[in-house]
Amino acid sequence: MRMLGVFEKSERVRHIGHLDIQRAVQRGLRRSGLPVAYSNGFNPHIQVTFASALSTGACGKREIMDVKMAEPVSEEVFLRKMNAAMPQDMQLSSARAVDDRHPALMASLKAGIYEMVIRDPRQADRLLPAIGPMMAQETIPVARKTKSGIKEVDMKPLIYALRGEGQKLYATLMLTERESCKPNMILEGLKRAAGMPEEEEVRMLVIRTQLLGEAGDGGLVPLETL
């Protein structure tokens, strides 16, 4: 049996990198006393995976851990014990027990919903009006770092939805093992469309609010419900 736990990475711990978040969850599982499964081998570790790595500096509202249990436990018990064992800034909001044959989360992941807060309201006033014109472009070229250097890509097909309000941008962006669009790319595209100089620094808080998977009818639904 596996348990899908939905957890938060709050603003206070947003600078903690993914590896450290993984370790914090592992140690939380150890503290919880829950019957988790360990890998075999010389350095046994808890069998837990994550739907997606969240970048350093970003917050997450509904990140997902996928824990293999050695014995069945109820969702309620899992939730209660984990919340007692996890720091205040990484609490769980729900848990769902699934069968061992449940597909791997990483493989089902299709997109992420992001909230991006532009810290300076004057910059927000310049950037948000560029959403319409940018989305109307035939292609939206942005620079992306790859192993072989910086490459221009068209991010238009990677954007499911994008809108703005006040100082905030709301974006649904492709997020698969093969292809993904990062919140920074959206910012870069908007800066270009708004005619903002490339070197102008824009402070932005990124909050990933939901991970999405593809339902049978092709629609996007919360990954943990799939």
Next chain:
Amino acid sequence: MNMNDRIEAMLEKVQKAPRYTGGEMNTQIKGWEEAPLHFVFCFPDTYEVGMSHLGMKILTGLINDQDWSLCERCFMPWVDMMALMKEEQVPLFSLESRRPLKDFDVVGFTLMYEMSYSNVLAMLDMGGVPVERRDRGENDPIVVAGGGCASNPEPISDFIDAFMIGAGEEVMLELNRVILERKEKGWTREECLKRLAQLEGVYVPSLYDAEYHPDGTLKSFRPNCPEAPERVMKRYVDDFDHAYFPSKVAVPYTEVVFDRITLEIMRGCTRGCRFCQAGMLYRPVRERSLETLVHQAETLVEATGYEEISLSSLSSGDYTCLPELIRELMRRMKDRRVSISLPSLRIDSVLKESLEETQQVKKSSLTFAPEAGTQRLRDVINKGVTEEDLIEKVRDAFQGGWSSVKLYFMDGLPTETVEDLDGIADLAKKVVAEYFKVPKGERARGLRVTVSCSTFVPKPHTPFQWAAQDTISVINEKQEHLREVLKIKGVNFNWHAPHLSFLEACFSRGDRRLGRVLKRAWERGCLLDGWNDQFKFDEWMEAFRDCGLDPAFYANRERSREELLPWDFLDCGITKDFLWREKEKSDRAETTRDCRKGCNGCGIQRFKGLCAYADPKRAGAPSPSLVPYEPEGGNA
């Protein structure tokens, strides 16, 4: 932008933001208004170093466990953060409530090594607290300090209002209570300090005056008011086995230097190595009982989720029931996949049996500390280890499947000659030979022998407190020689340039005039001296020059028996007579027996019931694991 926004903006730019964000497991503390006394525990080094320190975890836990006090944490920021703080005019803040140090009632520093002193000045200044104690007013915090270096507090005494000498667990609370009472009753700062001076184990430097002879040596050191005692007595923990122990300790998110559970199995050491300050200061030896340790281990594993426990003490191999302890811990931790490691193995005391058991769990490299290359020099320093001991243990280790051995030595020990240096190379060769004696199929592959050499620093409260340290140029020559003779296949040689040890020697045996040098060096930009890439030796030398003081006077000068030493006013248990006796024996390369074989009259025996080996009948109920006393006559 308000303060919090400014901090958030800085955190987006610095290298390792989690050093400053707090919120780790088991650090969710009470709100500011929930306790009347506010204490900030400052560690004068980076987060990674400070969060590895057991003493800090114990004391923060202790203060937070009282309903009348709260304790937050603060570490030395890295240079990138300091630059931003300066630019943005953000004061140094505590991790928990992000308040500047000046908002707290008590600012407490732990002094683990002399080369963190410049960080103390920097942290005070950045935190909005006047750096020098004489500049502090009625509304400024009381700045206190404790830790190993408080055994000679003088060089940093211009900056600290009160020092805690000895074990902090009890005096810490007494001190806080006085400071709380001041808040309630409106005592002046001076009145408060005079009351603190009356607590046993507290030294208040403003209440003492020093005078000097024309040659620079100390002429007199006396209290300047009736409230301050002539001599300050160090504090002991009454009942080590039942001493305060936090049930929840912070678990950092990011990797720190020692990221595991540390169990202090024993305090003190009976061996009497003459260079070892901890061995002299933490007398008498006290063991924690097996039951207490097993209980602590289980509590901590549950509270932290750590995957490793390390046993710590000055000489873990001397713990009476070591094999039983390891076996019991392994039995209980097996299902939880917690490994047990022994960090400071003594080559003459580890049982083969327990070697084999640790190996089951983790095959890390084995560490041995012969300290000196020849038997003569080992006798001088009273390191009771023979070459046969070492070779036998190494053989066991190689046969047991280890292939990696670390050997620790010191250079610049009193009376050291070229033969002693060559002895280090001989020993390394013999270790390599032992490896090849194990048949090829049976030994682990990849022999790695690491020889590490550190420069000897004479320390107060040791028999070498009168000794001269070798000059930098002599040490350089010795290290050059070692590099030559240690060009051995399979052997790696590690050494450090002697400059830091030279300064450490100045400050460990310095007087209060060094406060000026410290301030000057800090003004010249000296900071984070323990970090190679930050250490500015030349600036330190300039600072000495600016103050008209000669560092060689402190580091390279041999003292006479008659000289009044800056730390003589502290009674740390051991007597000056004992130390001098030991010094004379060391001059004759004569050894002193282990206290477990009989009392050597170090001075601790003056306190009835404190040392189990000095006075077995009167010793307070010995823990079940204490070995029976073997009478062998004594010179106490």
